[in-house]
Amino acid sequence: MQIRDLPYPDPGEPDTRSGTRYLLWLGRGQLRGQLVTLAWGLLHFVSVMALPYGVGLAVQAVVDGSGARLAAAGGVLAVSAVLIALGDTMLHRTAVTNWITAAARTQQLLARKTASLGSALTRRVAAGEVVAVSTGDVEKIGWFVEGVSRFLAAAITVVLVCVGLFVYEPHLGLLVALGVPVLALGVLPLLPRATRLADVQREKAGRATELASDTVAGLRVLRGIGGEELFLDRYRAASQEVRGAAVRSAGMWSLISGIQVLLPGLLMIGVVWYGVGLVGDGRIAVGELVTVYSAVMLLGYPLRHFEEIAMAYSFSRPSARRAARVLALERTATTGSTAAAADTADAPNAPGAGRAAASGELYDPASGLLVPAGSLTAVVCGDPDAAGRLAERLGGHPADPDGLPSVLLGGVPLDGLSLDEARTAVLVQDKDPVLLSGSLRELLAVPASGAVAPRDALAAAECGDVLAALAQAALDDDPMEAPVTERGRSLSGGQRQRIALARSLVTDPAVLVLDEPTSAVDSHTEARIADGVRALRTGRTTVVLTSSPLLLDRADRVVLLHEGEAVAAGTHRELLDTEPRYRAVVTRETDEERLSAVSGAARAAAPKDFDIEETA
Template identity: 75%
Template sequence: MQIQDLPYHDPGVPDARSGPRFLWWLFRNQLDGQLKSLAWGLLHFASVAALPFCVGVAVQAVVDRSGTQLALAGGLLALACVGNAVGDTFLHRTAVTNWITAAARVQQLLARKAAQLGSALTRRVAAGEVVAVSTGDVEKIGWFVEAWSRFTAALVTIVLVCAALLVYQPALGVVVAVGLPVLALAVLPLLPRATRRADVQREKAGRATELASDTVAGLRVLRGIGGEELFLDRYRRASQEVRHAAVRSARMWSMITAIQVLLPGLLLITVVWYGVHLARQGRITVGELVTVYSSVMVLTYPLRHFEEIAMAYSFSRPSAKRAAGVLALERATDTAGSRGADLPSGDLYDPDTGLLANAGLFTAVVCGDPDAAGRLAERLGGHPPQEGTSVLLGGVPLDELPLDSARTAVLVQDKDPVLLSGSLRELLDVPASGDVEPRAALAAAQCDDVLAALVQGSVDAADPMDARITERGRSLSGGQRQRLALARSLITDPEVLVLDEPTSAVDSHTEARIAQGVRELRAGRTTVVFTSSPLLLDRADQVVFLHDGEVAATGTHRELLHTEPRYRAVVTRETDDETGLLQEHGSPQKHDSLQEHDSLQEHDVLRELEEIEEKA
């Protein structure tokens, strides 16, 4: 695989059981590139290691006044220099290729996992951790995968040089053969502490990243309540903790580097002292002493790869663990499904709760626990928990359908939809049936003021569809972003549309118009809305009330208000005293009087909306 061939047609199925297993899987899937890097690395390191022998031959030729030996030494030196240049060039090329392709493979795997899980991903993994894995962690993982082949080439070169020195000059070769392993293993006792400090640094950095992400996402709200400085101070403290942890980690790694500089120096001093002693005794020649000394000095270069591989593993191990944790998340069933791609139609039924959304009707679901409502909405979209039962659409389990087919049949819009940057036309360019025009969807979602705001905020956009939307729609209010997201969902026109609190950020009058617009636009289609808003509930064909995870009552909004006290408590926000009063004095007159008092604003808005419709 070359860089120009990216992206991968199929990045493969990773071994996500643990971080080390994931790293080994990446290495095996890049075996061809690793072998190329190893081959060029051996050429490079062998050429570097051959230079001392060439110099030693040249020095001895001068001492012996031998022109033939000097010419031979010059030829060998030129050959070694050419091998060094060629090997270093292509080693760098293959190393960078291995690094980038490994990182790209991890990014594609993460992107594929995000596409499979959808919004369920951030419910199961913190958003800051997903960001950390997708950015910095992929580079650290690629670094270790790439560095392994260079380390192997350096190790093989050191073993070969030690063996050659033992044959070439046994007396000094023994000193080198004993000293080099000591140099390579001397830092091992320090690595666990260095790794722990690096882990602490990355953990604090991940928390700081998550805090920054949350702060930026809620910046408009923070400014509105005056909490901007509070969160900035919190981030400053988190940033300082990261800095202190990084300094502690750097101190340990600098100590390891210092040891790897000090010990080779001591080995060189030992070799020179003992070599001079042997030369005085006539046991070695001057050329042999120069050769051994130069070899030890040159071997400090491949020895540094021992430090690099230790550092690379230290940094990549927790990164690989986090990546494997994300990649290990699975849909309850196989993404490919066990049925054909034919889209089913009919009633939507959840066996776990007993929720039944009849085909072609506008069904509102009231659930006192917002988190439980979010989990149920996720399950309705074909993502049941591992121990849960699949939702049925027309009697067909959604988890038996291919993921693409399930998402085409059932579209779930959660309570925090994301708007990507770009023009409004690009935002609304989504897979759709073609039966719903963008203008109709925008009108149903009451986006007239949103379009006007976009045109006013754009310098050269006469058509609202060409107006630019900033990242995540931060230039818009929460209600405006919510309505644009609703319009985008309406354009797709799925068989079943599931909306989780789609109007929580809009005013009552706009909410009533949205309820009517969605009802008219989705006529004949199944629509499920999780809400506790009386305005939406009053427009629904049927309302399902869930209590303790099960369907407790079904009917119209007005029927449930009169017959189900628990439903009334959730919808009208009754206090415990009011609920107790009704249960103690449960006369229809008092019940109706209190209900009229709690629903006064709702009825006023509905009457006003009806008057506007009659005038129109």
């Protein structure tokens, strides 16, 4: 896999049983890249370790006065230099490729999981945690994946050098062979504590990121209730905890680094002290001592990768654990209704299988809400949060965490359908829909049935003034090519809402659920939108969660939900006359106020002469 080949056509199914298993899964998925990096790493490290042989050969040639051997030594050094440059360049290139590939695969998996779970994701994990995983954590995960091959190359090189030194000069080679394992494993007792401190730092940093993300997301609300200082104090305390944890972790890693400098120094002193004695006794030549000394000095280079892989693992393990936790989330829980739906899906000839799920009446067993097929049904709910939860449940995602039964469409549980089938069948427009950046044409280029043209959807959503404003910003006066900034910040709230409504209408799903689609527009525009949606969605099932009398008056059927249950149904005017709870939600009028108004009207209409008769 090359960087230019990203993204993956299919990132695969990850092993999410633990963070370590996820890292191993990533490594296996990039086996070819790992082997290529290992090969270039071996070339680089072996070429570096060939330098001591060339230096020792040159020193001995000078001592012996041999010009031929001096020239040969120069050739060895020149070839080593070229191979070092080539190996280092390609090692860095392939290692970075492995890093970016692992990070990109993880981001693809996260994006796919986010799209699969939809709004359920942020109810199971904090939005800040998702941000932390998709940004900082993927970098740590990629660091470990690319570091594995370099570590293996360094470890193999160390073994080859020890064997070579033992063959080249048995006396000093044996000393080096005994000392190198101490260098490599000397810091091993400190690694568990260093790993724990790194885990603590990562966890605290993740919580601080979650707190910051959630605070920014709710900044408007915080300002409204004067809670900015409270959350600022909380974030300040969280950031200080991160700082303290980072200092403790850095202190331990500094101790490990110091030990890895100290131990090679001690080995070098031992080699020189013992080697000088051997030279004095005439048992080895000066060039051989220089070769062994230089080799021990350069061994610190590959040995540093032992520390790096330990650091990479300690930092990437909590990141991988957090990524695995998010990737392990499932869209639905296995319930009785889901299992029944799965049985239906497995039987192609069974009643209700296939496309039957995309038509028919919509029924919510939890609330008793029944939406007839092909009708415009309005739902009135006094609690906005309960209305939002109902909208999500009507969309079929996710399975209710409280164990409530799934919504049925045409008798088929929605949480038993595949994601593609569920989204084709039901589309839910949230109360606060999001617009991505791009041109208006791109915003409306959504998966659709093709039965509704964008211009018809824009007309039904009363977007004429929006098009006029966008035309002024377009280079060629074409509003469809006008740029819309991220989240539609270049538009007003009402304009964003109407563009989002037009996008939903273009999709033309079998069932369209709209949660307060006209809360940001004036009453005149709202009335025209109600007429436009009703006309455009004729014959299609539409559910509008609203308390607006203008929308309610144009609905075929209105259902009142009280404390989570459907308690009354009828037309808007019928419910106004017969249902006090409905009247209280829609008109904000209490029974006392209504009785007072009725009594006042009766007195105003009473004959004026009763006072005269009473006086007489």
